[in-house]
Amino acid sequence: MTGRPDPDALLARISAEAARKERGKLKLFFGAAPGVGKTFTMLEAAQAKRREGVDVLVGIVETHGRSDTARLLEELPILPRHSIEYRGTTLHEFDLDAALARRPGLLLLDELAHTNAPGSRHDKRWQDVGELLDAGLDVYSTLNVQHVDSLNDVVAQITGVTVRETVPDTVLEMADEIELVDVSPEVLLQRLKEGKVYIPEQASRALERFFRRGNINALRELALRQTATRVDAEMRDYRQSQGITETWAAAERIVVCIGPDPHSARLVRAAKRMAEGLEAEWVALYVESAAHFRLSAEDQAAAVQNLRLAEQLGARTATISGDDIATEILAWARANNVTKIVVGKPIRGGWLARLRASLLDALVEGSGTIDIYVITGAARSPRLAKPTSAPLAPGDFGLAIGVVALATAVGMLFRGLLSTTDVAMLYLLGVVLVGARARQRPALVASVLSIAAFDFCFVPPYYTFAVGDLRYLLTFGMMLGIAIVMARLTGRIREQVERARSREQRTAAAYALSRDIAAAKDGDEILAAMARHIREAFASSVTVILPGTAGLFPEEDGVARWVFERRQMAGLGTQTLPATPALYLPLVASNVALGVVRVEPRDPRDAKDPVRRQLLETFVGQAAVALARAQLAERNQQTEVEVKTERLRTSLLSSLSHDLRTPLASIEGAASVLLAGTEPPLDARRALALTIVRESRRMTRLVANLLDMVRLEAGALHVNKEWQPLEEVVGVALVLLEERLQGHPVTTRLPPDLPLVPIDGLLIEQVLINLIENAVKYAPPATPIEIEASAGPGAVVVGVADRGPGIPPGEEMRIFEKFHRATDDDSAGGVGLGLTICQGIVAAHGGRMWAENREAGGAVFRFTLPIEGTPPPMPPEAEPAGARAADG
């Protein structure tokens, strides 16, 4: 496998910058047949470019030994070919990577429809050209009309030669310029005679038919028409870009109904031409009927293939399901404002087809205003899957025999009671039972057996197969007819059930994924869910590759990078690097690649099965959309947090600078007056000194709060719990606040039986101090401040109440936010940290804090202190110290 290109080395060189470069220009030299001189014309054009100073490089040019062509090549630099070993022979192919690395101004690449040697990056040369254009290189290439995908079958009809190498029409549309190279049939035939036209040996006989004058003229016409259509389109574009308006015909919409046969590919191409001609939107429609599930796997795949072909040719595709195909098509067409329906002409011969209303008849009958176009197709009825798809159990035949035996036994037993008709009915019941339980064939077997047994046992002459009364033959016929109808009916019901189940399974798989995605909390979980579902549906290993922080992929996986940058599938089962052991799917949402999913199936055939791949694509697509949404949400949230943090920072800075500077200014001012030397009166001096003291205390409190806040935020708050009476803590707070509380009567209501609480006395004291100070701050002078506590289940509730203005409605929770102040009036002082600190300390004790307004006015702040465990035992009573010391 030395010839296998190392995809990583290849792809690593396709740098991201190449993709960003402006797209290169493609010029096609288009001809009706080999030998018209496309290569020669291309080389002439290239020579002209070279003289203009363009860096022209020959990628691949086949001279086929023609000297005039070879002469034109002489002065042009030629890119060395790349050798690929394939099955013992060495193939020389175009070296895409060397061309990308060399970056010529213009690259010549003959024969656009060429198929690359196996093991090349792309299957087709036109894919190489696509990549070159993407990398910003200008390309000249040549193409014959028979290689154009949508004309391929027309050419085959004209010439009788089917060309396998085709180029999608989109590539033609991609070309910036198409130059028609044309010669008269006489000249071409002359050249052929002179041996100037290259004909591969193995195709020489076929080509004899090809190069007939009539054929050549037909091909010329095709080529001319193709070029003319293009000129037309260019003209229209030009007029539109110049603001020349036209009256447009009412918008046409074409739907082409396709089936699981090669004939449908012709339909698709015909529809494409029609749509182009009419400037119409077109849709390829596939109806998944009961019959679909009876198709062989190949035909099912062919149906998907036809849909894909339509997609490649620019159609939208849709799959609907239903049994009555004509009705479904018409209903869909009406719902989607379709004006024309393209269907194939049914060629299914035979009396049955003639008897039954064909799809076409039904369509025409129900079409109303919709035009129906019928295209002739090749005769081939779809291959039905052999019924082996649902294997027949031998037990089913046993059942048939058993049921008939039972019916015979019952009939014989009650022979005297039953008429012959009753016995016939008994047999029919048996056949219906078999039909309901087993498949069609056992039911038919049962019916034949029934007739035989009936004839043998109950039709005179008895115990022979001879029939005495010929009317019994009619009975037999009717029995058989009823059995067939019943068997078909039950068979159809079963099919419907199976179809529903298959659809249900697919829907369930997609639904299960979407449910998991909905439950996912972030992008990682979405991707994990997707990988899990892929693994469940396909035995495979799944890797999700996301671009790293630098936006690049790990060097070792160049395929992933290629897929990410091009947003196209690659690897196993695709046309790009099919030799890779894994399939790479891009995670694309809104045209942005988010990452790449690498699926390495244990059975490589899984990647090639179009139905399974469709499910895989559904999974990846679903995940990509969800991922994009999750990433967007994450980004939004992050922005929100940033905005919040920023607002907080601004608020902190302005609060701090204000709250620190104000007292400092007062202190400095007062002190400088005292220093000034002019001796102010004693009262004034006292007042100044008082200002200094008061402002210093304010700053002390502020700094203490800031320090507490920092400790809380840093998680450095250490709660040292000790069992103690709450009363003592309240007492400490009141003693410390004695001065501040002057003018406010303080009432404490602590029940004497209040249990000990496990708290950090210093911290809870801080909570009480902050709450009491807060009350003093907002309460009018001389109004009371009340402190109360009560024991609840498992906790003590402490409250600090005032008769201030209360809390504005709706602010009950916001007041605990950092830097939140009840009023903008800053005479009350403080940065708005006090309550936040209280809440933090209470939370660290496992309690909670809230605020509410009191009925008679004012606010009350409450917090809980949970009681967990029991206090340690007390030491024994001390020795009595003396006679008079009490009785206790």
Added chain:
Amino acid sequence: MADAPLVLIIEDEAPVRAFLRTALAAHGYRIVESATARDGLAQAAGRNPEVILLDLGLPDEDGIALTRRLREWSKTPVIVISARGLEEDKVAALDAGADDYLTKPFSVVELLARIRVALRHAATVPGGDPVFAARDLTVDLGRRVVTVRGVEAHLTPTEYKLLAALARHAGRVLTHRQLSHQIWGAHTATQTQALRVHMNQLRHKLEAEPAHPRLLITEPGVGYRLRDE
């Protein structure tokens, strides 16, 4: 004013020293200053001050160790000065032999009160059984009688021992450890929780408003003090 009490200030922060100097001088104290522990120890030995104000955060030596070394040969009252949040250091200094403490920032009034208490205790002749009286409370340490507003209070032995220990050091802080030793003997562990419970009961018997005590003051994280003025 030769007999004005001499105060040694061991403090490394010059502005604090200046403030203390000004405040104390204005109230008739004589002052000696030291900025380091080494110099402070030398001054204590050389000048024989009546009270030492010791900052716990000195650059050259730990204030607690300095207290311990001082106590090896001197009974001079030591008042330690420290910031809030360093309660453990204060307790350690008190247990090492310091007499009282002040938390920064403090007012001049508080400072003067502490110095007065320290000087008074230094002057008390040990062995006597004085009667403590403040507000409505009298504690007759000789007769072991406690009265509140003229009515005899009935205390348990533990409560009495607790109150007596505080009364003997009236105005000064006693740490939980010191109180535990005085009540339950020198070998018991510190009984903080028990002390709190007994103190709570004592307050209910002696204080008019137990949740807002005027006499039996808690020094958070350190111990208790019986206010004597």
